[in-house]
Amino acid sequence: MNPLLRRFVDLLEDGLAPDGFVRRGPVYRHLDADGNGIVLDIQRTTAMYGEVEFFVNAGVLLGPYVRYFLDDEDPRLDVMPRHGVWEHRLVAEDGDHRFSLADEAGADRAAEVVLTWTRANLPRLKGWLGDYDAMLAAVAEDGERARQARAEQLASGEWKAGRWPDGTWREKVIRLYRDAERGDVGAVSALIGTGKAVDPDSVHAAALAYAEQRRTERKG
């Protein structure tokens, strides 16, 4: 590994370990017993030889949603942040989304940017884990902030950094699995819609099966 990237990776690993993050390859994971989790991953760019450029993606995972994509034995579970219900690409020191390392001081600053963001946001992110209602409340709050920011931008005609909420939500997935967790097959079916057959390979079918499983467990 490039020494600058190694320095950045190690600084991040040391800095995140006290909060329960474990690194595997480019992915730092903090998981609860149900597979819900917070993930940071380093995504290398297609930079040329010698250049060290990458993105840092943050994500929140919903255990049952991840298991829809990958079974428990699938080695790709180690790189599952792509299947989260909330995703956010961190911003580098210069305001760009792409981190670029040129020297040791730059690697240190990049690590500090990521650690500062993570420490500031960890309480919020941890509050979402396994708590569907908290996530849906955050979806609503973020939606309202986005509406306000949009209105302000239209009124002022100028971009104001920091007004827009971080990250992208997959609200319907959260609702599907919230209702499934409750064993509410009817609510899941209503969300899917009755006018079409459920694709057996779809997240809809997975959520429906999970709802039926949870309903059986609750009756038992």
Added chain:
Amino acid sequence: MGYSGLVVVARTGDTRLDDLACIEDLLVVARGELRVGGWRIGFLGQNDDTSPGRLAADLALETAAPAIAMWVVDSDCAFAVAEHPSGERVEFYLNEEIVKELAGDDFEPLNSEAVAGLIRWAGGGDRDRLAAALEESPGPFGDGIYAFAEALGIGPLPPA
């Protein structure tokens, strides 16, 4: 668009590929599919921090066992290096014909001696199957790589 990137064949037993220092250093995730005899085949993706020759040597040194590293190009062909802890090295291609087309005047034939070298490297194997496997492409799902490995006796685990 097919797969382009590194593929390794290494004898690590119960150890995941990315628990090896030389793989961990590439910042990739690769458990590697476990095969008979403790062999694992892993797809590491694109990485410009090493080369097939360097990685094969690192693997052989760390595992004290023979190892192969290859660079696959768009699932069509691959340049590969088989390294033995004794220091013997075999360089070869999967689908040499395509490599010849792609390389043009820079093409360097390797496969004429590859079968014998690989049989020595592996301490056995099926000569005819190996010769046939070397002519095949890696394939979009790695089928050509698995067929190549099986010709060297590195087959899948029997069903549990």
